[in-house]
Amino acid sequence: xxxxxxxxxxxxxxxxxxxxxxxxxxxxxxxxxxxxxxxxxxxxxxxxxxxxxxxxxxxxxxxxxxxxxxxxxxxxxxxxxxxxxxxxxxxxxxxxxxxxxxxxxxxxxxxxxxxxxxxxxxxxxxxxxxxxxxxxxxxxxxxxxxxxxxxxxxxxxxxxxxxxxxxxxxxxxxxxxxxxxxxxxxxxxxxxxxxxxxxxxxxxxxxxxxxxxxxxxxxxxxxxxxxxxxxxxxxxxxxxxxxxxxxxxxxxxxxxxxxxxxxxxxxxxxxxxxxxxxxxxxxxxxxxxxxxxxxxxxxxxxxxxxxxxxxxxxxxxxxxxxxxxxxxxxxxxxxxxxxxxxxxxxxxxxx
Amino acid sequence: xxxxxxxxxxxxxxxxxxxxxxxxxxxxxxxxxxxxxxxxxxxxxxxxxxxxxxxxxxxxxxxxxxxxxxxxxxxxxxxxxxxxxxxxxxxxxxxxxxxxxxxxxxxxxxxxxxxxxxxxxxxxxxxxxxxxxxxxxxxxxxxxxxxxxxxxxxxxxxxxxxxxxxxxxxxxxxxxxxxxxxxxxxxxxxxxxxxxxxxxxxxxxxxxxxxxxxxxxxxxxxxxxxxxxxxxxxxxxxxxxxxxxxxxxxxxxxxxxxxxxxxxxxxxxxxxxxxxxxxxxxxxxxxxxxxxxxxxxxxxxxxxxxxxxxxxxxxxxxxxxxxxxxxxxxxxxxxxxxxxxxxxxxxxxxxxxxxxxxxxxxxxxxxxxxxxxxxxxxxxxxxxxxxxxxxxxxxxxxxxxxxxxxxxxxxxxxx
Numbered sequence: 001x002x003x004x005x006x007x008x009x010x011x012x013x014x015x016x017x018x019x020x021x022x023x024x025x026x027x028x029x030x031x032x033x034x035x036x037x038x039x040x041x042x043x044x045x046x047x048x049x050x051x052x053x054x055x056x057x058x059x060x061x062x063x064x065x066x067x068x069x070x071x072x073x074x075x076x077x078x079x080x081x082x083x084x085x086x087x088x089x090x091x092x093x094x095x096x097x098x099x100x101x102x103x104x105x106x107x108x109x110x111x112x113x114x115x116x117x118x119x120x121x122x123x124x125x126x127x128x129x130x131x132x133x134x135x136x137x138x139x140x141x142x143x144x145x146x147x148x149x150x151x152x153x154x155x156x157x158x159x160x161x162x163x164x165x166x167x168x169x170x171x172x173x174x175x176x177x178x179x180x181x182x183x184x185x186x187x188x189x190x191x192x193x194x195x196x197x198x199x200x201x202x203x204x205x206x207x208x209x210x211x212x213x214x215x216x217x218x219x220x221x222x223x224x225x226x227x228x229x230x231x232x233x234x235x236x237x238x239x240x241x242x243x244x245x246x247x248x249x250x251x252x253x254x255x256x257x258x259x260x261x262x263x264x265x266x267x268x269x270x271x272x273x274x275x276x277x278x279x280x281x282x283x284x285x286x287x288x289x290x291x292x293x294x295x296x297x298x299x300x301x302x303x304x305x306x307x308x309x310x311x312x313x314x315x316x317x318x319x320x321x322x323x324x325x326x327x328x329x330x331x332x333x334x335x336x337x338x339x340x341x342x343x344x345x346x347x348x349x350x351x
Numbered sequence: 352x353x354x355x356x357x358x359x360x361x362x363x364x365x366x367x368x369x370x371x372x373x374x375x376x377x378x379x380x381x382x383x384x385x386x387x388x389x390x391x392x393x394x395x396x397x398x399x400x401x402x403x404x405x406x407x408x409x410x411x412x413x414x415x416x417x418x419x420x421x422x423x424x425x426x427x428x429x430x431x432x433x434x435x436x437x438x439x440x441x442x443x444x445x446x447x448x449x450x451x452x453x454x455x456x457x458x459x460x461x462x463x464x465x466x467x468x469x470x471x472x473x474x475x476x477x478x479x480x481x482x483x484x485x486x487x488x489x490x491x492x493x494x495x496x497x498x499x500x501x502x503x504x505x506x507x508x509x510x511x512x513x514x515x516x517x518x519x520x521x522x523x524x525x526x527x528x529x530x531x532x533x534x535x536x537x538x539x540x541x542x543x544x545x546x547x548x549x550x551x552x553x554x555x556x557x558x559x560x561x562x563x564x565x566x567x568x569x570x571x572x573x574x575x576x577x578x579x580x581x582x583x584x585x586x587x588x589x590x591x592x593x594x595x596x597x598x599x600x601x602x603x604x605x606x607x608x609x610x611x612x613x614x615x616x617x618x619x620x621x622x623x624x625x626x627x628x629x630x631x632x633x634x635x636x637x638x639x640x641x642x643x644x645x646x647x648x649x650x651x652x653x654x655x656x657x658x659x660x661x662x663x664x665x666x667x668x669x670x671x672x673x674x675x676x677x678x679x680x681x682x683x684x685x686x687x688x689x690x691x692x693x694x695x696x697x698x699x700x701x702x703x704x705x706x707x708x709x710x711x712x713x714x715x716x717x718x719x720x721x722x723x724x725x726x727x728x729x730x731x732x733x734x735x736x737x738x739x740x741x742x743x744x745x746x747x748x749x750x751x752x753x754x755x756x757x758x759x760x761x762x763x764x765x766x
Contacts, residue, residue, distance in 0.1 A: 023407060023436075025381045031388040154391045155384040158409070158438070176439055180391045181413035191416065191448045191471070266447070269470070269500055269524065271571045282571075290598060291572060296441075296464075296494075297598040313598070324463035324493055329441045 033152050036180075037139040041126055041150035046081060046105055052123060052147040054107055059084055061223070063214055065202040066237040067251040070336040071108065072173045073165075074124070075117065079105040080198070088224045092233060093277070095199045096224070104129040104195055110175075113164040124159055125177045126150050129187070129195055136193040138183035154180040173334050182330050186259050188266060196259045201235035235276060238342060249346035250276040252339045256318075256328060272303055272314075285314055286350065296325045306350035315340070315347060379407040379433070390414045397421075401457055403429040411440030411462075418450040424457025427481045427511070434462040435485075442468045443493075446475065455479050461486075462493050469499040476506045484514030488537045490594045492516040496538070500524055501573065508532050516594060517601050518543040519560070522550070524574050530555060539595040540565050540604065541586075546572045550579040556587075562601070562608040563589040563628065568615035569600060570638065570665035570673070578617040586610055587626040590693060603641055605630040607693045607710065614638040616677040625712070626686040629693035632712040632736075633680060635728060638665055638673035640716045640743055674718070676726035679759070683733045685712035701747065712736040713754070716743040729759035 038044060042051050049055045056062060060081045068076060081103040082088060089097025098104075109123040128139040141150035142157055156179035162172045178185075187193045204213050215232060218224045226232065235254065236247035254276040260267030261274040270291050273283040282288055285303025290296070290313060298316040309315040317327040318340050326332070382402070389399055390412065396419045403425040412432070414420065424430030434443045441464030446452055451474035458481040459466040466482040469475050482496035496512035499505045500523040507528075512519030512535045519538035522528050523545045532554040535541035541557030543565040544550045550566075557563035563586035568576045586609040595602040604611060607630030612618055614637055625632040642665070665671055692710040713730055717740040720726060730738065738754035741747055 023379050023381050025384070026402075027385045028382050028402060029385055029389050031385065031392060033388075033392065036392070155387045156410070174438070176410070179387050179410075179413070181387075181415045182411075182440075184415050185413070185447075188415075188448070266470070268573065271573075288571070289600075291569070297596050299597040301598045322463065323437055323439055324441050330439065333439070 031154075033154060036154065037128070037130070037137070037152055039152050041141045044103075044128075046079065046103070051149060052143075054079075054123075060105070061218075061221070063198070063203060064205055064207050065197050065255075066205045066235045067202065067239075067255045069196070069255050070332060070339055072161075072175055072332050072334055073114075073163075073171070073336075074108045074110060074175065075121075077107045077109065078197075079107075081105065082223055087222070088218070090224060090226060091200065093199065093201070095195050095197075096203075098131050098195070098198075100131060100134070102131045104198065110161050110163045114166045115164070115168070122161070123147060123150075124161070124175060127183065129193070136187070136195065138180060138187055138193055140177060140180060140183060142177055153177075156180075156182065176330075176333060178330060185266065185330060186328075189264055197255075199235075201233045202255075204232045204234040205237070238339070245342070245349070246346055247276075249342045252342050256336075256339065260328070285312075296327075298325065304347055304350065307348060309344045309347040312347055315344060318343060377405045379405050379436075381408075382406050383408050383410075383412070387412060390417075393417055393420055395419050398423060401425065401430045401432070405431045405433065407433050407436045408443070409436055409438050411437075411442045412444050413442075414444075414446045414449065414452065416448045417452065420449070420451075421453040421455070422457075423453075423455050426456050427458055427479050430457040431460060432457060433460040434466075435460065437461075437463045441465065445469075447471055450474055452476070453478065457481075458483070459496075460484070464493045465495040465498045466493060467497050468495070469505075470501050472499070472502045474504045475499055475502050477508070477510055478506075479509045481511040482513075482519075483511070487514055488516075488591060488594050489514070490516055490596060494518070494599075495521045496535075497521065498523070499528075503527055505529070506531075510534075512541070513537050515539065516596060517599060518565070519557075520555075521545065522547050524572055524576075535560060535563075537591060539591070539593060540601050541589065543567060543601075544576070544579055545569060546574055546576040548574070548576055548578050550576075552579065552581045553583045556585045558586075558588045559591050560589045561591045561593045561595070561606050562604040562611055563587070563625075564610045565601075565604070565613065566611070566615055566618055567600070567613040568638075568672075569613075570668050570671040575671060576615050579615070579619075581610070581618070581620045582622045584623045585626075586623060586628070586632075588628065590627075590629045600641060605634075607631065608634060610634070611636065612675055612678055613641065614671075614673050614675055616672070616675060618675070618678045620678075620680045621682045623683045624686075625683055627688055629689050629691075629710050631710060631714045632685050632687070633683075634714045634716075635675050635678055635680075636714075636716040637675060637718045637720070638671075639718050643743070672720075672722075674720035674723065674726065676720070676723060676728065678727070679729040680713060681729070681732045685733060685736050687712070709737055711739045713738045715740050715757070717741050717751075718744040727759060728757055730754055730757040731759060 046060050048057045060079050063078050083101040086099035106127045108125050109121045111117050112120040123143045126141045130137045142153045143150040157177045159175045161175045165171045219226050236243045236251040238248040238252040253274045257274040261272050272285045288303045297313050300313045303313050305311040320326040398421040401424040443459050443462030443466045446469040449472040453476040455478040484492040492514050494517035496515045496519045498521050502525045505528040507530045510533045515538040518540035519535035520542045525547045528550040530552045535557045536559045539561045541560035541563045545567040566579050590607045593606050607628050609625045609628035609632045611634045740751040742749040
C-alpha cells in the first residue's frame with residue numbers, strides 16, 4: 001500500500017512536469033497559398049523522371065558556387081532555368097542580370113554518409129527564386145518523407161537530421177527550414193528580393209570532373225556573353241586548401257555575412273561591412289565598437305582585435321549557437337567548425 | 352487507511368496543487384504556424400486579430416514588406432506571446448520594410464534577443480504593448496523591449512517595458528518620433544532616443560532603471576541625431592545596478608542616473624519631475640567622457656588593444672560632434688531624499704570624495720569643445736538646484752557648483 005501511495009505521488013509529480021511541456025497547436029485561420037505559387041514542386045516540370053533524382057529537364061542547368069553559404073552542413077544541388085532564347089546579362093561584381101522568367105532552384109539534402117556524397121540521401125527542402133514582372137519571389141517547398149513530392153509551405157518547419165560526418169562521427173541537427181520571411185531576411189536588398197549566390201565571382205568555378213569554368217560552358221550554350229580578352233573576376237573557394245588563407249577567410253565571411261553586412265543590406269545599422277572587396281579597416285570591424293549588439297558583444301569591446309580572435313566580437317558570434325548572439329542569425333543551429341577556424345587564423349594573423 | 356498512506360496521498364495532492372499554482376502551469380498553446388502564415392499572406396489593409404491566451408513561439412515571428420496592417424490582441428493581460436521556448440532567431444516579433452503598421456493590445460515576453468524590433472518602416476504605432484523579461488533584471492535578458500530603428504513616424508504610447516539588458520523603449524536612427532505615456536522599469540536604460548531627429552518624449556514614467564531617460568548621439572551610424580523635446584516626464588529612483596553586457600555604450604551609465612544627454616544638440620528638457628536618483632538628476636556629457644570611461648576599461652589586466660583607434664575614429668569623423676550643445680534645461684522639479692550619492696557608481700564615489708554629499712541635480716562634464724566655445728548649455732528656472740561642472744578634462748581640478756554661468760540670456764539661474 002505504501003509503495004502504491006508513493007507511486008501515486010511520483011505519478012502526480014511526473015504528470016505535472018509533462019503538463020508543462022505539452023503545447024497544444026491551434027489553427028487560427030486556414031491558409032490559402034494559391035496566389036503565391038503552385039502547390040507542388042513537380043508541377044513546375046523542372047525535373048524529369050522520379051522527382052528525388054533531380055534530373056534536370058530541357059532548359060534547366062545545374063551550377064555550383066565557389067564558396068557556398070553554410071547551412072548546418074546541408075549539401076546543395078543548384079539549378080537555373082533560363083527561358084529559351086533569353087540571355088543572362090553580365091556584371092563584374094554583383095549578381096548576374098537574369099532575364100524575365102528565370103528560376104533559381106536550390107535543393108537542400110543530407111547524404112546518409114558524407115564520405116559517400118552520391119549515395120543514399122534525404123532531400124529536405126527546395127527553395128525557388130522566380131523572376132516575374134521584374135521582381136524576384138522566394139517560395140519554399142518542403143519534401144515529404146517518402147521523397148516523392150515537395151509542397152509549398154511558407155511557415156517553415158524544424159526537421160531532425162542524422163548523418164555520418166567526413167570524420168566518421170555520427171552527427172545530428174534540428175534542421176530549420178526557413179519561413180518565407182526568413183528567406184526575405186537574407187535575400188532583401190533595399191526593399192527588393194534578390195539572389196545572393198550567382199555572381200560572376202561565384203560562378204567562375206571549375207566543377208568536379210570538369211576542366212573549364214562553368215561560365216565558359218554557359219557561354220557555349222548561348223546563355224551569356226562574356227567580355228572577351230580579360231580574366232573574369234573570381235571569389236576564392238574557402239574549402240580549397242590550395243587558396244591563400246586570407247582569401248579563403250574573406251570569401252567565407254562574404255557568403256555567410258555580407259548578404260546583410262553590406263551598405264545596402266539589413267545589417268547596415270551595425271556599420272560592419274564584410275564583402276570580400278572591403279579594404280577599409282573600420283568597416284571590416286577592426287577596432288570598431290558595437291552599436292546595438294546587446295549581449296551579442298559577449299563582453300568583448302571590438303568587432304575585430306587584430307591578432308586576438310578570442311577578444312573579437314565577430315569570432316564570438318560566429319562560434320555561438322545562442323539565438324540572441326549567433327551570427328548569422330538564421331540558417332544554422334550548429335557551428336561551422338572549419339569556417340570559424342579559417343576566420344580565427346585570419347584574425348590571429350592580422351596586424 | 353493507515354495514517355502514513357493518508358500522508359502520502361496528501362503529499363501527492365500537494366504536489367499537484369503546487370505545480371498548478373506556479374507560473375509554469377500556464378497552458379501554453381502554439382499558433383505559430385498559422386499566425387506566421389497569416390503574417391506572410393496578409394493583404395494591404397488587413398487587421399490581424401490575436402486571440403486571447405498564452406502562446407509560445409520557437410522562432411521569430413515576422414511581418415515583412417506589408418502596408419496598412421493592424422495586429423490587435425485582446426488586451427495587455429489577455430493575449431501573451433512568449434519566446435521562452437525560442438530555439439531560433441534573435442528577435443521575438445520583428446516588423447520590417449512596412450508602411451503604416453499598428454501593433455496594439457498584447458504582451459511580448461522572454462525573447463532571446465529583442466522582444467520587438469521594427470526596422471525600415473514608415474509609420475509604426477505601438478499602443479498598449481507590454482514587453483518584458485519575466486525573470487526581472489538579468490544580464491542574460493535580451494537587449495531591447497521595444498526597438499524601432501531606421502523608421503519614420505514612430506508613435507509609442509501606453510506601453511510597458513521591463514527587464515531589458517540594454518534599453519526598454521529604444522528608438523534608434525529614426526525621424527519624427529513620439530514616445531508618450533509609457534512606463535519603463537527594471538531596465539538598464541528605461542527610455543532611450545539615439546541618433547534620432549524630431550523626437551517628443553512626454554508623459555512617461557521611468558523608475559528603478561540604471562538610467563531613466565537617455566538622449567544619445569553616437570558616432571559611426573547611418574544618421575546623427577538632434578532636436579528632441581523632453582517634458583512632463585517622471586524620472587525617479589533609477590538606482591538599479593548596471594547589469595548591461597560589458598562593451599556596450601550603456602554599460603558606462605552610472606547607476607542612479609535620472610537622465611543623460613550625450614553628444615547631441617537642440618535639446619529641450621522642461622517640466623519634468625526628477626526625484627531620488629542617487630548619482631545625478633540630469634547629466635550632460637560628451638562622447639569624450641564615454642571614451643575616457645572605456646579607456647579605464649583598457650587599463651585593466653588582460654586589456655585589449657584598439658581603444659585608441661576608436662577614439663581617433665570619432666574625432667576624425669567630420670560629421671560627428673562629440674560635444675553636446677544647444678541644450679536648454681528649465682522649469683524642472685528636482686527632489687532627492689538621499690543623503691549621499693551612491694557608492695555603486697564611479698561618479699557617485701567621485702562626488703563623495705569631492706565632498707558633494709548630496710547627489711547633484713544637474714551635472715555637466717565641462718569638457719571644452721575645441722571647435723565651438725559658445726555652446727548654449729542653458730540651465731535656468733529649475734528652483735534651488737545643486738549643480739556641478741565636473742571639469743572632467745582636467746581631472747576634476749576645477750569642479751564648480753556655480754550654475755549662474757549657464758543661465759543664458761533670458762533665463763533665471765535660480766528662483
